Amino acid sequence: MVHQYKMNGYNIVLDSESGCIHTVDDAAYDAIELYGKKKPADEIISTISSRYSISTAEVEEILDDIETLKKERKLFTEDLFSGSAELFKERQSVVKAICLHVAHACNMTCEYCFAGDGEYSGQRAIMSYETGKRALDWLIENSGTRKNLEVDFFGGEPLLDFDVVKKLVAYGRIREKESGKNFRFTLTTNGMLLSDEVIDFLNEEMSNVVISLDGRKDVNDNMRRTHSGEGTYDIILPAFKKLAQSRGQRDYYVRGTYTHYNTDFASDVLHMADLGFKELSIEPVVAPADAPYALRESDIPKLLSEYERLACEMLERKREGKGRDFTFYHYMIDLTGGPCIVKRVSGCGVGTEYVAVTPAGDLYPCHQFVGDEKFLLGNIYDGITNSQVCDEFKSCNVYSHEECSDCFAKLYCSGGCAANAYHTTGSITGVYDLGCQLHKKRIECAIMLKVAEMEEGL
Numbered sequence: 001m002v003h004q005y006k007m008n009g010y011n012i013v014l015d016s017e018s019g020c021i022h023t024v025d026d027a028a029y030d031a032i033e034l035y036g037k038k039k040p041a042d043e044i045i046s047t048i049s050s051r052y053s054i055s056t057a058e059v060e061e062i063l064d065d066i067e068t069l070k071k072e073r074k075l076f077t078e079d080l081f082s083g084s085a086e087l088f089k090e091r092q093s094v095v096k097a098i099c100l101h102v103a104h105a106c107n108m109t110c111e112y113c114f115a116g117d118g119e120y121s122g123q124r125a126i127m128s129y130e131t132g133k134r135a136l137d138w139l140i141e142n143s144g145t146r147k148n149l150e151v152d153f154f155g156g157e158p159l160l161d162f163d164v165v166k167k168l169v170a171y172g173r174i175r176e177k178e179s180g181k182n183f184r185f186t187l188t189t190n191g192m193l194l195s196d197e198v199i200d201f202l203n204e205e206m207s208n209v210v211i212s213l214d215g216r217k218d219v220n221d222n223m224r225r226t227h228s229g230e231g232t233y234d235i236i237l238p239a240f241k242k243l244a245q246s247r248g249q250r251d252y253y254v255r256g257t258y259t260h261y262n263t264d265f266a267s268d269v270l271h272m273a274d275l276g277f278k279e280l281s282i283e284p285v286v287a288p289a290d291a292p293y294a295l296r297e298s299d300i301p302k303l304l305s306e307y308e309r310l311a312c313e314m315l316e317r318k319r320e321g322k323g324r325d326f327t328f329y330h331y332m333i334d335l336t337g338g339p340c341i342v343k344r345v346s347g348c349g350v351g352t353e354y355v356a357v358t359p360a361g362d363l364y365p366c367h368q369f370v371g372d373e374k375f376l377l378g379n380i381y382d383g384i385t386n387s388q389v390c391d392e393f394k395s396c397n398v399y400s401h402e403e404c405s406d407c408f409a410k411l412y413c414s415g416g417c418a419a420n421a422y423h424t425t426g427s428i429t430g431v432y433d434l435g436c437q438l439h440k441k442r443i444e445c446a447i448m449l450k451v452a453e454m455e456e457g458l
Helices: 026-036 041-052 056-071 082-088 129-141 158-179 196-205 217-223 233-246 266-274 297-320 341-346 387-394 418-425 433-456
Strands: 002-007 010-015 020-023 097-101 148-154 182-189 208-212 252-258 279-284 354-357 362-364
Touching: 002 026, 002 433, 010 026, 010 433, 020 433, 026 041, 026 056, 041 056, 097 129, 129 148, 129 158, 148 158, 158 182, 158 196, 196 233, 208 233, 217 233, 217 252, 233 252, 252 266, 266 279, 266 297, 279 433, 297 433, 418 433
Parallel strands: 097 148, 097 354, 148 182, 182 208, 208 252, 252 279
Antiparallel strands: 002 010, 010 020, 354 362
C-alpha cells in the first residue's frame, strides 16, 4: 500500500511493501493520490493541470514516472510476504536473550509501575547467585549456533542485588571463553543506588545502561517517589549526569514514561536534552482505563502534535550545529537497511527468542507477563514445559492481527507489543488502538527527520 503525508514542508510518499520513500512536489503528490484511487488518466491530467496551472505534457510525465516506479516495485507494490507468514512460525527458534530479574523489589514506588512496586504482585524476592548462574547456563544451552547473546539485569531495581550482578558478569566472562559465545550485558536502573563504584563497574561491563527519568522535576516527582513519598528527581539526577558523561554520552539511554498528567511530553524530552543527555526515550503509559493517569482518547490530538513538535525541534537543533542535538529512540530508523523481513513480520521474539527469568528461576515470555501463571513457560532447570504458549507467540506476527492488514506501518512495528495488546484487549493478537495511533505518528516523524537529514546533508 501507499501512504502519503505532509510534514514540516515535505511531501512524503511511502510505499510500505517495498520500503521505498519518495519526496515529491505538490502536483506529483496529488497525482499519486488520484492514481491510488484508480481515477482515469484523463481525469488525473485534467485535475492536476488545472489545479497547478501546468501543461498536459507535464502531468503525463508525472503519470509515466508513477507507472515506471510501479513496474520497478517502488510504488504501489503488492504485499509480497503475507503468504509466507505461516512459514515463519515453523522456523526453529533459539533463545538469544534473557531478561534476568535479579530483584523483585524496589526502593521506589512509581504510581504507574506495571510490576506493582517491583514485586510483580508477588512477594519481595532477590535472585541468588546459583540461580543466576543456572540462568546463564540455560541461555547458552538453548542458543543453538547463535554466538552473540544478550542479558539484561532487570527488576524491580537490580542494584539491590549488586553483588550478585557483579558475580554473574564475572561468571559470564568465564563461560564466554568456555562456550565460544559473547555476552552483551545491559542493566536498567532507577538511579537511587548509583554510586561511583557502581558507575565504574557499569562502564567496564555493561554494553548499555537504561536509566529511568520522566523529565521535568514536577512531572518526575509526581509519579516517581520513594517509599516515604519523597520526590526522586534531585536524588537521581546528579548520578545520571555523571553516568552519561562518564560514558561519553553514548551506550545508555534515558527512558521516561508520560501519562495523562503530562501530555505536553515533548517539553520533558527537551528538558532532559537541555540537561545534557544525548540518548533519550519516553514511552506512553499503558494503564487500566480507570486509572487517573491513564491516557485517554481525548488526549490523542495533543499527543500527535507533541510528536511532530519534538521532531521539528530536533531538526532545528541539528541544523544549528551547536551541539544541542540528541537522539530520540522512537525516531531511530534505517531507510537503507534495517531488520530482515522475518524480523519485520515476527517482531521482537517475545516468548521464542527472548524470555524473562524470575528470582526463582521461572521462565515467562517477557517481563510484562511475569506473575501471570497463564504465561508460565517452565523454568531454568526443566526447560520450557509449556510449549503451547510458545506456539502461540510463534504464531503472533503482523499478519495475525487483522487490523494490521491495510496499515502502512505494519512492517515497521511488526504488529506492536504483544504485552500491551494482551493487557488492553485480552489477546496477544489484539491491537492496542491508542498505542497504534501514537506509533504510526512516530514512524511518520522518524521518516520525515531522515528525509530532511538526507536532503539537507545534515
